[in-house]
Amino acid sequence: MIGALSIARRETSALFNTPVGWIALTAFTFIGGFFFTALLIGYLGAYQDSVLNPMQADQLSVNEWLIQPLFSNLGLIALFILPAVTMRLIAEDRRQRSIELLLTSPIGSFQIALGKFLGGMGFALVMAATTLPYTWFLYATGDPDTGVVLSNYLGFILLCATIVAMGTFCSAMTENQIVAFMMAFAGGLFLWISNWVVQGMEDSPIKTSIDYLSMLKHADSMGKGLIHTQDVVYFLSFIGFFLFATSQRVEALRWR
Numbered sequence: 001m002i003g004a005l006s007i008a009r010r011e012t013s014a015l016f017n018t019p020v021g022w023i024a025l026t027a028f029t030f031i032g033g034f035f036f037t038a039l040l041i042g043y044l045g046a047y048q049d050s051v052l053n054p055m056q057a058d059q060l061s062v063n064e065w066l067i068q069p070l071f072s073n074l075g076l077i078a079l080f081i082l083p084a085v086t087m088r089l090i091a092e093d094r095r096q097r098s099i100e101l102l103l104t105s106p107i108g109s110f111q112i113a114l115g116k117f118l119g120g121m122g123f124a125l126v127m128a129a130t131t132l133p134y135t136w137f138l139y140a141t142g143d144p145d146t147g148v149v150l151s152n153y154l155g156f157i158l159l160c161a162t163i164v165a166m167g168t169f170c171s172a173m174t175e176n177q178i179v180a181f182m183m184a185f186a187g188g189l190f191l192w193i194s195n196w197v198v199q200g201m202e203d204s205p206i207k208t209s210i211d212y213l214s215m216l217k218h219a220d221s222m223g224k225g226l227i228h229t230q231d232v233v234y235f236l237s238f239i240g241f242f243l244f245a246t247s248q249r250v251e252a253l254r255w256r
Helices: 002-015 019-052 062-086 091-096 099-103 109-129 132-141 146-173 177-197 205-212 215-223 229-254
Strands: none
Touching: 002 109, 019 062, 019 109, 062 109, 062 132, 062 146, 062 177, 062 215, 091 177, 109 146, 109 229, 146 177, 146 215, 146 229, 177 215, 215 229
């Protein structure tokens, strides 16, 4: 475990020592701030209209107007940004041949995969931390539901972890960072919209299976403040699968 933590610390530091890391973090913060501002303006406009219509005031909810849409949009932003962050985790080491130092070290393949994943998650958690001023503002000026806020953060972090795990695996599959980015983005996009694909299909086991694969479906459920075991298991299963697959790929590189 010490080896994995050492790799994670090195990878997180490396991400903030490259322009890609800072550009990705700046883009996430800027776009996230734009969405928050746009949603806040829309909420304030609806609140002003509700002064003339008391019946509408009962339908105004910070949770539904701001928190849920905000984290849904943040998840979509992460879908674009995190593959750009994870594409270098292993592909860069393979390109520079520095991966050989890890492969010949006493650190196990799973620890290498876990360390790379945790390095990417360190960056993802910094991304999540940039959203704290939004929640502080909501608590300072209103009364949001703490349970909904926490469930949205949990859903967002699990979603980010799934994308990072997938991106780590894709990075292990190739030396080309662009290819790793495209693979991770395509895989994440499929998991994001898979339930859209089957909307017109008749009920069948195939439709149920594809619908279950949708990250958006599970994230939206948690966004409503509902933390179901099946949603948590969904994310943890994908994270575990991609970590295992990455460790097997690293092991294959070790014996090449």
